[in-house]
Amino acid sequence: MKKNSLMAFLLGCAVSCHAVAAERLVVTFNATPLSADHVTSQNVAPTCLPLVSGNNWCVPTPSAQTVRNQSADATSLKTAVVHVPEELSLAQAQAMLENTGLYRYIERDYATRTHSWNTDPAPDDFNAGIQTYFEQNSPSLPNASSIFDMWAKLKNPDKNIDVYVVDEGFHLADDLAYTDGFNFTVVKFDNERRPGFLEVEFNPECKSAHGTGVASVIGAQINNGIGVTGVVGDVTLHPLRALDCGNGFLTDAAAALNWLSGEVIEGLPVFDGNPGVVNMSLGGKTTTCPMYMQSAIDKAVNKGFVIVVSAGNETEDAGLHSPGNCEGIITVGATASQTADIAGFSNYGPAVDVMAHGSGVLGLHRDNNTTEWAGTSFSSPLVAGMIAAVMKDFAFTPTQWEMLAELSAVSRWIEGSQCETLGCGAGILEAAKLYNNAEALLEGRLDSMSHLLNQLSDCNQSWFTATLLKSSDPCDWVLVEVKTLGQLAEEEYLKLWSVEHGVANTAENRVLYGTFTQTKFSISLDEAVGRDFYVQKCAHIGNTCSDLVKIDSSKLENKPAVCQ
Missing domain, CATH: 2.60.40 (Immunoglobulin-like)
Structure with missing residues (x-):
């Protein structure tokens, strides 16, 4: 990309990153609320608040038991999205909700977006030599992740693992085998969700193929002579659409996690699948992790899901972005293309757990094309894929996988690197080392x-x-x-x-x-x-x-x- 084109792209990103207005609040409580749209099917009427205009603003009403029970842990919490009327500011709306005394938490629903950097399509032909980050980590390839070496260690390469891709921009591709996917973006501000997951079903004008690219990095089919090589073969990819053409709200991503945990969501079947790896290459700017997101993460982790999240591409502290600043997840930053250092766009700091290659990551695009993607959005699926592959031979808790990932990182940072001063977690995740440490943990040799x-x-x-x-x-x-x-x-x-x-x-x-x-x-x-x-x-x-x-x-x- 030429310099002027790159500048135009960055300016375009700066606009699109803030295209979604934060017009939603999230209320959190301990029991299922009454939706204002479904009064007749519930025992408790919604609470309607009078506005200056004379209109009523009807909001969900938790049961009396919910209001009294202030000691419930995060895994028992429920959330509902509340649309803010145009005549109220967010601050006014939040104050009105707080005055009702009905809710444990009232939080802003932060705008979120995917963490891709450059999505220009590359030539259609595939060259395995481009994926040098699959090769052995060494002084000459300091950003590689020893994925080929890990493949050689697998004892059960044909074992299926479930991977859940919370994203957007999903398209069909000959090199991808999706299972049934679901949509978690709300059609209106009443928590209604329409079935489907392919972008063409929702926004035919959208050119994004972000979810397709992320899914292909993890699980594009191997040794089939087409497309690209995913990190892990024999994997079941579950596309969970939680944004609309690159933008959305954090609560929709949280809703996907809640659904995986067994929460009933109107319009969707009850989840009856297996725990696995969740990849979330998305984020919104927040100073702390919102309770509705932390609660969703806690519930999913308690069910056995390992959650991998991109750190973000704002060149700032990853602790300012959610879900990367939440607890119980693996936050991934991006390394530079050639130099043993952080990528110029990647977020950094104490919230980052590990790093992975983040520039020129080969993946699928629309219409069966391939492209070199860049961004922490594509570092995250590399890590998710490595964990999913090693899962074929080992069964550990999400906490243990998080610990193993940090133990299995290597640092070959150049002298005076940005990583040394800004913080790049434990280093670059090395898949072969991850396998060895998993084996040592199973055999009691880590301590x-x-x-x-x-x-x-x-x-x-x-x-x-x-x-x-x-x-x-x-x-x-x-x-x-x-x-x-x-x-x-x-x-x-x-x-x-x-x-x-x-x-x-x-x-x-x-x-x-x-x-x-x-x-x-x-x-x-x-x-x-x-x-x-x-x-x-x-x-x-x-x-x-x-x-x-x-x-x-x-x-x-x-x-x-x-x-x-």
């Missing part, structure tokens, strides 16, 4: 004890022992690494327990070795020999602790060369 000196080469071991720690023998120290319990928050710590080897791990037999505020620490070898160790994460607030996790000590058999 381990090893000789401290084995972290060094043989040469460095000799230098270390001759130069440092002259007051004590470094051969006498063991390194303990705890990975499965995640990072420690400020108020959290680890308790390390030991039991004599061969003795049952009971409260009577356990001895508290000590407490630690880091997930990597050292203990005495003499105290480690002949004992089994267990660890748990605890919090000072509430004095709560996780279940005990056994630490693998098999690496202690590998004695450092300098200590032999």
Whole structure:
């Protein structure tokens, strides 16, 4: 793309990004509300608020039990979209709703959009060499994700995995095998949703193929001689339309998650499928994660769905964008095309969990064409596809998959990189490493004890022992690494327990070795020999602790060369 064309594209994006007016509020409560459009079928009448014009503004009325029950957790909450009358500002409407005392939360429904950057169609021919990000991560390919290496490890490559693509711009393609899809965008401001999912059924003038591109990055068919190569084969793709030609509202994306969790949505069949991976290459600018979105995420995660989200393309803190700033999801930023650094458009910061290739990602477009997509919208499906592929051999909880993704990232950032200063999460997700770590988690090898000196080469071991720690023998120290319990928050710590080897791990037999505020620490070898160790994460607030996790000590058999 020429410079002038690129500038025109960016200016066009700046306009279209804000094309959807935020004319909706979201009310949250603990029970199913009465819709103002379905009065006759319910026992509770809607609440109608008088306006200056003389009109009434009728809003959903929760049951009396709902209003009283203020202690319900996020997974039991229900939401409803409320259209704001033209004569009211958002602030006026929110104040009126707050004065009713009917709702636990009243929040703005933020405009959202897809996170693509450049969607100009590329030549129709396919060249597998373009997908260099599938190759082994190395100094020469620092942004690659070792996807081919992961394929070679799969023991059940034909096992089906379900992937749910919450997006827009879905089109039929010879290289994509969709299952039945559904629409979650409201036709009117009354929560009515019309069936279907193909863009041509809703907006024939729309030129977007964003959902088609995202779905193809994840699951375009492999070795069929056409189109592109998806990250994972033998996958069932579920298109869930939640935006209209690139723009929409966060509550429609939340509605898709709620439906996956079993919530009944009028006009749609009850979800009876399997948990899997959800990809959400979309976002809206918010300072915090809205409760209606966090509640939808919590419910989906509790059902076993792993949710992968794009970080956004505003070149700013990803914590300012939802759902990327919500808890319980994997937020993905984009790396540059060639340089080992963040892409110039990608969001960054503490909300980002991992990174993936984000420029020149090969995918499908309309009419069976292929294109090189760019944006965190296409980094996210790379990560979703890697997780879905490894799921063929392993079954873990969403929390465990999030932990494994962060443990399986690598950083080869150039000196003085933006990633070092801005924050790019744990690094670039490497699929082969993800597989290895999943295997280690299954076999109980992620939390381990090893000789401290084995972290060094043989040469460095000799230098270390001759130069440092002259007051004590470094051969006498063991390194303990705890990975499965995640990072420690400020108020959290680890308790390390030991039991004599061969003795049952009971409260009577356990001895508290000590407490630690880091997930990597050292203990005495003499105290480690002949004992089994267990660890748990605890919090000072509430004095709560996780279940005990056994630490693998098999690496202690590998004695450092300098200590032999």
